[in-house]
Amino acid sequence: MKAVRRLFRRLTSWVTSARNEERLRAEFEEHIAMQTAENLRAGLPPVEARREALLKFGSVEAIKEAYRDQRGLPLTETLVRDTRHALRRLRKAPAFTAAALLTLALGIGANTAMFAVIDSILIRPLSYPHAEALVSIRHTARGLPGLPDTIPCSPSMYFTYREENRVFQQFGEWSAAGASVTGIAEPEQPRALFVTHGVLDAIGVTPLLGRWFSEADDMPGSPATGSAASVATPPSSGVR
């Protein structure tokens, strides 16, 4: 309660500061005059009497400063003053202001973009169930000249992993591909992936229509039924 009252007084005194300053000056003057009179009565010569009074009072400016610090809201007042000053300076140098604004805008924009990318790729997990258990395998052969950084997965590798691995619950292979949709309306070229049986089971998504490939579809001689006929996810998911 005391603090609230004090804050209120401080706020209002901001408005009445000129009057307060005057009151303070008068009060100090009176105080020193009274002390001087006292010193005169004690027998000091006039000049000495006033000097002693001033000494006894202490540094007027320092006390005024302490008084002002308590009176208003010095932090806010200083902040407002500084802001005003800064704005004035900026208005005086429009070229500098423009350059600074542009730099800031570009900097903030670039950072936002970079963070958005990093956030979606590195920080936020993939939007599949148990995304932390998904593992991607690449084969490299450093030191062998003429080979690309990542060696494509050969059928023998694929079969070995599929038959022999004891680590993964599902195993599948994919590669980027293109596809064309024609015949219904405007032809469209959606982004597509060639996947083997296992990929879609591994990421744990369910088809909108139909069924995923089964192991049987991967067998030689199976009818070319399942392929792409029934698989589609809504365009918004980005995995068309």
Add this chain to the structure above:
Amino acid sequence: MKDTDVRQGTLALMVLKTLEVLGPLHGYGLARRIEQISGDLLTVNQGTLYPVLLKLEQEGSIASEWGASENNRKARFYRLTRQGRKQLQAETRSWEHTTAIIERFFVMKAQELK
């Protein structure tokens, strides 16, 4: 040691008590009384009293208005408000409490605790 360091809170308590005993006083009168009562043990820069007065006034413990001093000069008189009286009572109690505790530590002898 003549230059006793006075904490602002202590000075505030002295101001309140002085006003309670002597009634309304101006800043100079307060400074003089505090000096006299402390037997000049306490020589504060008299001016440091004013920030304390302002704080007390902001808190509502004292009020002030212009008046005429003994020798007919214009002076600002401070007086204790009802709230100030309550505050003084509370702070007196807490002060006595503190000194009582410290006192016990000062009279304490080592063997008493064995």
